[in-house]
Amino acid sequence: MTTVDHAARRPGLVDLATAVDARRRRLGVLVAIVLLTVITMVLTASGSDLSLADDLLIYLLAVVIVAVIGGFGPAIAAAAAASLCLNWFFTPPLHTLTIEKPTNLLALLLFILVAISVSSVVHLAARRSAQARRSAGEADALLGLARTVLGADDSPGAVLDHLQELGIEAELQERSGEQWVRVVGSATDPDPARTSVVRRDLRLLIDRDAPTTSPALIEAASRLAAAALDRTRLRAQASQAEALEAGNRMRTALLAAVSHDLRTPLASIKASISSLRQPDVAFSPEDEQELLANVEESADRLGGLIANLLDMSRLQTGALAPFVQAVAVEEVAAMALIGLPDAADVLIDIPEDLPMLRADAGLLERTLANLLSNALRFSPASQPPELRAHAENDQVEISIVDHGPGVVAEQRTTMFEPFQRLGDTTTATGVGLGLAVARGFTDAMGGTIEAGETPGGGLTMTVTLPALPASNQLPARPITTRQIATRPTAARRR
């Protein structure tokens, strides 16, 4: 496979465009004037050592040079001028347009014929080679375009980039109602010289400054751009369909998990209450209390599940607006422990001088409650979980440490996804939403949450949140008792 060097191809295209243009013709005429003048001056100044045949050949060389540079037209003009010069300066009688010897007249006529023939041959050859270069350049350009479209980057933008490398600024437009709307374009403000209509609703505008190019190249480019556009759109649709499919799978999983977890406590409530309402049986007061306790516990479980579901949907719809303020970890931790079974076992280690942190008290409480609930669930009875906090630079780290079975490293990131309760098929626990909610809340407060390993086995969850700046931590000035003493009895003031 050959690689096409863009830098090498580009001058070829430029040659192709300028080979026959007026600039070259003007240059040919200029060269003709200069050459003929110089030759005439040199030959007349050096005397007439040379024969007329030598003079003829020298002029012929000049005409051929003009043909190569300026093409056919300037060459003919140069031949005519050269024949006049020869007649005037070199055929006796000198300095007249009459020719004395018939042989000289014949030589002059032959000179004109040869000059014209050579010029036309040279000109044709030049044109053929220019055409060949142009064709080769277009073939290269088409090959490059085809490669672009078939290769990795087959966006319409890539096609236009490719044209731009060839010096062609273009813009792909699509019809939207009555208007043409830019899809993609390399020209900032196109001044269209040509329009290539691909189909009724798609066209390619070529900028006026673009070098002249064969219509075939433009048409190919516009078709490739259209094909690339279609493929790009199809890909986008495919990935959308995939996302929808993933969303559907997630919803199905959610529905299955939720309906199971909702139905379990509901079934227990229904069973307990309907038992109590049976007219034909009398329960002992203890049994009655047990059934009623059953109802309340199940209701609490339902409440917890619904709270997590609502939190999750608030997170997913972006409807969460954290109310960030100064928060003391020990106070939030105490709140988080309320309502958790076996909360009394949790070991708490929060230094008294721990800075306050910037958080939403309610969200942090739910975060810690979810993490603690998880830790309690997996902790062996002999080793209760621990809640520790310490300051680290400008942040506060709150760690919830358990000595349970732990989580293998690979699962420590996926465990924060909703419904990822690890290998847990028992019905005693809620839908795997707790960790997802904890992470969502922590993110919303500008913090992080990380799962690590407890030394000796188990899981350590670390919540990191920004600490309140030190200047706000402690009373800025001593609070004098005089201030307080002068205040009237506080409670009556309301």
Place this chain on the structure above:
Amino acid sequence: VTKVVVIDDEAAICRALRINLTARSYVVATANDGASGLAAVARERPDVVIVDLGLPDMDGTEVIRGIRGWSSAPIIVLSARENEITKVAALDAGADDYVTKPFGMDELLARLRAAVRRATPAEDAPVVTTGDFTIDLSAKRVRTTAGGEIKLTPTQWQLLEVLVRNAGRLVTQKQLLHDVWGPSYSTEVNYLRVYIAQLRRKLEPDPARPRYLITESGMGYRFEPEPTSQTG
């Protein structure tokens, strides 16, 4: 006789409250939307009002403002939304306390009693006895149940007194700061944190799990003289 008006669109909640409150000798009137709730309050002249924040016809906060326009009866808010901002708005509108749905009946009744007590203050400084200590507001003295005296600094005492005089009721951070330190300190929540922590170390059997000096996350503090079970 204590009259209660309950404004809630959920019939089951109204029924449960009516049965419970009637059984405890309250006189109950219920309304199932904001407009009829305001009418019921105007008609019944209740001693305490219970308002749900999510009403079909108007925002519960509007109902609170409507009542506060002419009545100083204590208002307890029922909020299904665990959203501090909503609760703060309700408290700012003039509500006295809140209970988050779903709530335990014992919790609501405790709030109700505290609210009624506030409305009819005992003039003589009371003595408050808990399971672990006794507070004598007139003598400005705290004793453990065993009889030992707990010494408090003037600031600690001032803070405790505000909370105890509002026993069972939510006292917002702003109010505590205002009452103890003065109007210019109303945002210095770190003061509260420091002094509440000191009080807990002196009074609570387990300062890390306070039973008497309860934090209401982001809202304020509550002194619970008779802690209910904490499994709920």
